Amino acid sequence: MIQKIQRLFISSFRWRLLINVVVAYFIAFLCNSALIIIFEHTNFLNLPYEWLYVIAFLISLMIFLVTFFDLMNITLKYIDVLNGTIQRVTAGDYDVEAPIKYDDELGLLAANINALAKTLDDKEKESQILKENERMAYDAERNAEKQKNDLITNVAHDLRTPLTTIVGYLELIKNNQQLSKEDIQKYSSVAYEKSKRLQSMMDDLFEFTSLDQANVKIHMTTINITELVLQIVDEFYPTFQEHHLTPVVTTSQNNLYIKGDGQLIARVFDNLLSNAVKYGEDGQKIKIEVLNDDETVTIKIMNYGNPIDAADLPYIFDKFYRSDASRSSSTGGTGLGLAIAKNIVQIHNGEIFATSHKDKTTFVVILNRLPINE
Numbered sequence: 195m196i197q198k199i200q201r202l203f204i205s206s207f208r209w210r211l212l213i214n215v216v217v218a219y220f221i222a223f224l225c226n227s228a229l230i231i232i233f234e235h236t237n238f239l240n241l242p243y244e245w246l247y248v249i250a251f252l253i254s255l256m257i258f259l260v261t262f263f264d265l266m267n268i269t270l271k272y273i274d275v276l277n278g279t280i281q282r283v284t285a286g287d288y289d290v291e292a293p294i295k296y297d298d299e300l301g302l303l304a305a306n307i308n309a310l311a312k313t314l315d316d317k318e319k320e321s322q323i324l325k326e327n328e329r330m331a332y333d334a335e336r337n338a339e340k341q342k343n344d345l346i347t348n349v350a351h352d353l354r355t356p357l358t359t360i361v362g363y364l365e366l367i368k369n370n371q372q373l374s375k376e377d378i379q380k381y382s383s384v385a386y387e388k389s390k391r392l393q394s395m396m397d398d399l400f401e402f403t404s405l406d407q408a409n410v411k412i413h414m415t416t417i418n419i420t421e422l423v424l425q426i427v428d429e430f431y432p433t434f435q436e437h438h439l440t441p442v443v444t445t446s447q448n449n450l451y452i453k454g455d456g457q458l459i460a461r462v463f464d465n466l467l468s469n470a471v472k473y474g475e476d477g478q479k480i481k482i483e484v485l486n487d488d489e490t491v492t493i494k495i496m497n498y499g500n501p502i503d504a505a506d507l508p509y510i511f512d513k514f515y516r517s518d519a520s521r522s523s524s525t526g527g528t529g530l531g532l533a534i535a536k537n538i539v540q541i542h543n544g545e546i547f548a549t550s551h552k553d554k555t556t557f558v559v560i561l562n563r564l565p566i567n568e
Contacts, residue, residue, distance in 0.1 A: 210298070214265040222258035226250050272300060279307055288315035356388040412455040412541060416564060419459070419491050420450045420484050426463045427482055430471070438477045445484040450491050451564040458538045459561075462546075463493070465531040466557050470497035473555065486563055493559045502550040510548060511536040535559075 229250035241249075272295055279292040288311045292304040363381040367373060373381075427441050434441055452459070470480050474497030481496040502510060511532045539546040544561040 210269065210296075211266075214262055217265060218258045218262035221261050222254040225257045226254035229253060269300070272296070276300065276304055276307060279304075279311075283307065283311045283314065288312070288318060356391050360385045360388045360392075412458060414453055415456060416566070417452050417454050417456050417459060418449055419452045419493070419561065420445050420448060422456065422460060423463060423482060423484055423493060426460060426467065430467050433471055434480070437471055437474075439471065439474060440479045441482060442479050443482045443484075446486050447484075449566075450484065450486050451566040452491055452542075452561045453564055454542045454561070455538075458541070462535045462538050462559060463495070465535045466495045466559070469531060469557070470495055470555075473497060473499055475499035475553075488565075489563055491561050491563045493561075494556055496554055496556045498553050499555070501552060502548065502555055504550075507548060507550055511546065 230247065233246040233250060276292055279290050282290045290311055292307045294301045294304045294308075363385040367378055367381050424443065424445075427443055430441070433439075467480070467482075474480055478498040480498075481494070483492075483494040483496075485492045485494070536546050539559055539561070542561060544559060546557070546559050548558070549556045
């Protein structure tokens with residue numbers, strides 16, 4: 195019964211207002227009756243009874259008003275709380291929450307305020323996400339534009355020197371009829387070698403373009419990665435001898451297997467070894483380590499020479515990126531060798547990174563191992 199009365203009291207603002215009036219009137223009525231009884235028995239003011247009734251009425255009216263406003267003050271304080279909550283929401287504080295004390299119009303208002311705050315908070319978060327996406331899209335567009343400009347600059351730089359040499363020697367052969375056969379052979383050989391260099395650079399560009407496509411097709415087979423690395427090292431022996439480099443190969447097991455495209459994986463280590471030869475100092479060692487655990491195979495290629503600058507290290511696998519120190523006629527390429535290696539490793543769900551300090555630079559390739567017993 196008490197719960198029903200309480201629910202009736204808080205279920206409607208109109209009911210609560212009516213109950214406040216009734217309670218205040220009942221208290222005032224009791225006070226008025228008590229005053230009339232007192233005045234009738236003790237007329238200590240020595241006034242006519244009509245005046246005593248008026249005084250009793252006025253006192254009762256004051257009691258009614260004081261009681262009614264005290265009871266309404268509870269509701270008015272709650273309205274002030276709701277008003278403060280609305281002001282905070284208006285000011286942009288969407289984390290506020292209005293307390294829901296009543297199951298009436300004011301409680302519904304509090305629930306609507308909370309719903310509004312949550313909606314505005316969600317809209318604010320969506321707006322921030324949209325702004326972040328717009329910023330990322332803008333940055334991506336700028337980065338794409340920069341890469342395009344870098345491509346043009348790098349390709350123009352790298353193609354200009356061999357093209358100039360080729361054109362120069364061919365013009366020399368064409369315009370000088372007095373050249374001996376030995377000179378013609380010499381000049382044409384130089385032009386041929388420069389042409390082969392241009393062909394290699396163009397092959398890099400086309401290969402990177404094909405690998406950069408999302409629909410690139412690879413032919414997955416089981417590869418003995420230990421044998422593959424040893425085979426590629428053997429193929430590099432003439433180059434090692436030319437630069438007086440000594441390869442040192444260490445393997446944790448004779449047969450370690452991965453799943454991958456053999457030609458693409460071979461290209462990764464071909465590029466890394468070529469890079470090690472280019473930037474390793476003549477007369478030093480090149481260390482190749484093939485290590486493994488239960489789930490992965492790790493291949494490390496280490497060369498000794500000038501380290502990669504710390505500012506360049508995070509970007510050496512980016513397409514078309516080359517540090518100024520690497521741009522020369524003897525070592526400069528299209529800047530795609532490491533980018534090609536990175537794309538191939540990522541296609542195989544592997545990982546590639548580099549470290550460089552003092553006089554040693556290490557390239558690390560991590561590939562998923564196939565659990566095949568020897």
